[in-house]
Amino acid sequence: MTVQQERLGALLGHRLTAVRIGEILNVTEKTARKRLHDGLAAGDVIAICRAVGVNPVEALVQLELLTTGEVTDFVDADGVLLGTATQQQLVVELADRSISTAELGALIARRSS
Structure with a gap:
């Protein structure tokens, strides 16, 4: 499990599998695993968060794709x-x-x- 998966899972309250991520992003499990390995793009993070009911801004900060300063501005x-x-x-x-x-x-x- 990648750091991104762990952090997204923590925000969600349960484990987020590559299979589920693939379903959300409409890609194969193999492609989802590759994206996880390479690091999810901000657009993927936002799509995943919206699908599972997690605040995308909070996730982007947790994944260090946005800074807290950027959010407060x-x-x-x-x-x-x-x-x-x-x-x-x-x-x-x-x-x-x-x-x-x-x-x-x-x-x-x-x-x-």
Whole structure:
């Protein structure tokens, strides 16, 4: 069993065989074993995870195909990367998540006085 199989199995909660991986990827067991030996590509990992109900992002991090830093710089709801957002964009997002519109209006009114 490869390290990738072990880690995917740990995320899944049970052993993930080459036969099952082959079924998911629609390849023979021999091809699945070769891919496992060579190291599964990110696309294969994602397909396997989706088929077995495991979060693909978590698996990609566990398999060191993505770093935790890359994941934490993930796109927010407005499509702006947190790592590249301007200070103003971050402040607006934080305010939006933290206080109501009425509270924000009151704060602005107090600052304007």
